[in-house]
Amino acid sequence: MKRSTIPAALAGGFAALSLSGCYIVPVGADEIAKMHLLMQQQANPAPKGASAQAASPAVASPQVTVPTSIQARLYPMNEIATENGMVSGTVTDMMNGKGRLQMTYRGELLTGEATRVANDERKGVASAWGPNGSFMSCEYQMSSPVRGAGTCSFSDGARYQVHVGN
Numbered sequence: 001m002k003r004s005t006i007p008a009a010l011a012g013g014f015a016a017l018s019l020s021g022c023y024i025v026p027v028g029a030d031e032i033a034k035m036h037l038l039m040q041q042q043a044n045p046a047p048k049g050a051s052a053q054a055a056s057p058a059v060a061s062p063q064v065t066v067p068t069s070i071q072a073r074l075y076p077m078n079e080i081a082t083e084n085g086m087v088s089g090t091v092t093d094m095m096n097g098k099g100r101l102q103m104t105y106r107g108e109l110l111t112g113e114a115t116r117v118a119n120d121e122r123k124g125v126a127s128a129w130g131p132n133g134s135f136m137s138c139e140y141q142m143s144s145p146v147r148g149a150g151t152c153s154f155s156d157g158a159r160y161q162v163h164v165g166n
Helices: 003-017 031-041 077-082
Strands: 068-076 085-094 100-105 108-117 121-131 135-144 147-154 160-163
Touching: 068 077, 068 100, 077 160, 100 121, 108 135, 121 147, 135 160
Parallel strands: none
Antiparallel strands: 068 085, 068 160, 085 100, 100 108, 108 121, 121 135, 135 147, 147 160
């Protein structure tokens, strides 16, 4: 080999080696599932004229679960509740059968959680508490994933009809 070709060969070899390195990039479970699905689709391409789902029926696309905020409106059902009027709040559905709720009642911020009943995914219970000692508890039933109704009772004896959803 000539002396002038050795540096060129070394430079070319170094460039090839540097381009073949691995990079570590942090990704979440959703990204990993999407990459896995993409690799399976590339390894087993669908025949011409066939849909992608027909080629790999056992592989489902990953579901993205993003918490969703839902409005809750409470309407008075007795005299104590009528004194306070309508109350509104929000429920953040965590998309796993649980939710976080927040509302202001008589000037006090109540926070708590809502949980779906194990034997009946449509039914649920909710509880909230405030730093001054006020609390409430509710029972509800969902007619769809984002709409439902029920009743709530507060520590001062107020009772409300609750409507969940937009």
